[in-house]
Amino acid sequence: MAKWIAAVLMTIALNVHATEDLDKRAAALEEELRCLVCQNQTIADSHAGLAADLRREVREQLAQGKSEQEVLDFMVQRYGDFVLYRPPVKSTTWLLWFGPFLLLLAGALLLVSRLRAARSRDAGPQPSEEELQRARALLDNDKEQP
Numbered sequence: 001m002a003k004w005i006a007a008v009l010m011t012i013a014l015n016v017h018a019t020e021d022l023d024k025r026a027a028a029l030e031e032e033l034r035c036l037v038c039q040n041q042t043i044a045d046s047h048a049g050l051a052a053d054l055r056r057e058v059r060e061q062l063a064q065g066k067s068e069q070e071v072l073d074f075m076v077q078r079y080g081d082f083v084l085y086r087p088p089v090k091s092t093t094w095l096l097w098f099g100p101f102l103l104l105l106a107g108a109l110l111l112v113s114r115l116r117a118a119r120s121r122d123a124g125p126q127p128s129e130e131e132l133q134r135a136r137a138l139l140d141n142d143k144e145q146p
Contacts, residue, residue, distance in 0.1 A: 022059065022062055022063060025062055025068060026055070026058050026059045026062055027044065028068070029058050029062070029068055029071055029072070030042060030043050030044035030054075030055055030058060031044050031085070032072065032084065032085055032086070033054060033058070033072075033075060033083055033084065033085060034082065034083055034084065034085045035048055035050065035051040035054075036050055036054075036079060036082070036083060037049075037050050037051065038051070042085050043055055043058075054075070057075075058071055058075075061074065072084070081093060
């Protein structure tokens with residue numbers, strides 16, 4: 001009888017450990033997948049119905065013994081690279097990865113060109129040395145007269 005109880009307890013302990021391992025693996029994958037409804041949230045963070053369905057699908061596939069990469073491959077095959085929260089850098093996602101930097105660079109170049117144009121417009125023509133001497137003489141005359 002004691003052996004039977006020990007066997008049952010061991011089975012329960014192994015199931016609990018397996019469930020905890022499955023939960024950890026599923027949670028890690030859920031952080032890697034984008035909610036297709038919310039778009040800037042992972043399926044772990046989203047409360048959308050589709051996100052709940054995707055979380056269930058991830059857990060089912062892991063419970064079937066599939067690896068994390070197999071689950072990710074399935075999701076990409078079904079929904080495209082957009083489902084990955086961190087899509088790979090390749091020709092179809094190049095603009096997604098480098099677009100913000102290109103826009104920032106374009107904005108900086110536009111700002112510099114506008115500042116240079118404004119500075120050259122405000123500067124105007126510089127007076128010659130003769131004109132400066134005449135202006136000084138006029139100012140000196142004004143100071144001498146009360």
